Amino acid sequence: MPTNQQLFDTACDLMPGGVNSPVRAFGSVGGTPAFIVDAEGPYVTDAEGTRYVDLVGSWGPALLGHRHPEVTAAVHRAVDHGLGFGASHPDETRLAQLVRTRVPGAEMIRMVSTGTEATMTAVRLARGATGRNLIVKFAGCYHGHSDGLLAAAGSGVATMGLPGSAGVTEAQASETIVLEYNDAAALEQIFAEHGDSIAAVITEATPANMGVVPPAAGFNALIRELTQRHGALMIFDEVMTGFRITEAGYWGASGREEGWTPDLFTFGKVIGGGLPTAALAGRREIMEHLAPTGPVYHAGTLSGNPVAMAAGTATLEHATAEVYEHIDAQAAAVASALGSALETAGVDHSIQKVGSLFSFSFGTSAGGVHNYSDAQAQESFRYGAFFHAMLQAGVFLPPSVFEAWFLSAAHDDAAVEQIIEALPGAAEAAAKA
Numbered sequence: 001m002p003t004n005q006q007l008f009d010t011a012c013d014l015m016p017g018g019v020n021s022p023v024r025a026f027g028s029v030g031g032t033p034a035f036i037v038d039a040e041g042p043y044v045t046d047a048e049g050t051r052y053v054d055l056v057g058s059w060g061p062a063l064l065g066h067r068h069p070e071v072t073a074a075v076h077r078a079v080d081h082g083l084g085f086g087a088s089h090p091d092e093t094r095l096a097q098l099v100r101t102r103v104p105g106a107e108m109i110r111m112v113s114t115g116t117e118a119t120m121t122a123v124r125l126a127r128g129a130t131g132r133n134l135i136v137k138f139a140g141c142y143h144g145h146s147d148g149l150l151a152a153a154g155s156g157v158a159t160m161g162l163p164g165s166a167g168v169t170e171a172q173a174s175e176t177i178v179l180e181y182n183d184a185a186a187l188e189q190i191f192a193e194h195g196d197s198i199a200a201v202i203t204e205a206t207p208a209n210m211g212v213v214p215p216a217a218g219f220n221a222l223i224r225e226l227t228q229r230h231g232a233l234m235i236f237d238e239v240m241t242g243f244r245i246t247e248a249g250y251w252g253a254s255g256r257e258e259g260w261t262p263d264l265f266t267f268g269k270v271i272g273g274g275l276p277t278a279a280l281a282g283r284r285e286i287m288e289h290l291a292p293t294g295p296v297y298h299a300g301t302l303s304g305n306p307v308a309m310a311a312g313t314a315t316l317e318h319a320t321a322e323v324y325e326h327i328d329a330q331a332a333a334v335a336s337a338l339g340s341a342l343e344t345a346g347v348d349h350s351i352q353k354v355g356s357l358f359s360f361s362f363g364t365s366a367g368g369v370h371n372y373s374d375a376q377a378q379e380s381f382r383y384g385a386f387f388h389a390m391l392q393a394g395v396f397l398p399p400s401v402f403e404a405w406f407l408s409a410a411h412d413d414a415a416v417e418q419i420i421e422a423l424p425g426a427a428e429a430a431a432k433a
């Protein structure tokens, strides 16, 4: 087997940056990406045979851990009946039913293939249903790479320090209003000025693409109240949080809020159990604006693909209360050990955590991290040293300080112990950076 470096050199010749998604290139942390050839439970193994405890979790889908036997068996069963039909089949309905029973407000569902497609379609649907043009989003939230949503985006755009993306026209950008997250006054003002032109406010239920940034108490409810008052829609992007943050049930972050639901949801990651499936969902009267019942067009050759439906259904069926309790407890243990290690090494930091989703930032303890400006102002130069010390100790972290760490049902005490033992050395490396 060629080395990681040899594989990367060949990949760089064939693919821009050697990757099919930018952050995988280790651009902000430096070094050669590990080329993963196997994943099982809480571990991934690279081309050189090095095994790591995995905290990337396929960037979210691997809620049950890699290669969960029941999920794998369901995928095998589906494969035995064909890889795709391009026609309706019962497993689409099964997964849609599961989503509806777990997510209050998800009355109807449309399966798509990626989170980007889900948010892009939700935005088009909101415009089509309201007859309005303006979309409000929050800086640092990432809603995929469709044109109108790339302004001041988090995730890889934040990691690379880009303001947005080349190739997005001014006309598209001008219909997206970007506000600072958690700024209630700015939100109220924009509705006072443009309330009757706003089609939707799109927000991550709990932002996790500028690091994790918990919504201030009442912020999501304020979005709900203002959108309702002005006839705009609220799109709750739960691509990251859906079926992962579950303090009040099995559904997404919206389960934590009481007394209201958004008009539209977007799901991705966990809902596909590692295969390419995502969804938008929401109120029947809005969802019925989608073709073929309505005039808002969306279609997909691979939408509702049977193998992906099987992986998603098996994943949600095995995402029990015990699974969430386990992940929450392991995340709490890792976050607490991370805080202690950084404190002992004298590294100023804060840890932002909602349920099992957490991240940390350097040099932010004084003010905390409440929005994208706070996240960007951190001492992110320390992360490369931290990341590589963890990698050396056999722990595979997201190669960006703006990403959350993903634990899974398969992260048992041995895996968590390995993470915890690696933390003091990484904290010391960060202190010296």
Ligand code: PMP
Pocket: 059, 114, 115, 116, 117, 119, 142, 143, 144, 145, 155, 204, 209, 237, 238, 239, 240, 268, 269, 278
């Ligand atoms: N929305 C959110 C909140 C996300 O975190 C992501 C991806 N990380 C997306 C949308 C886009 O999803 P995908 O990468 O599947 O297109």
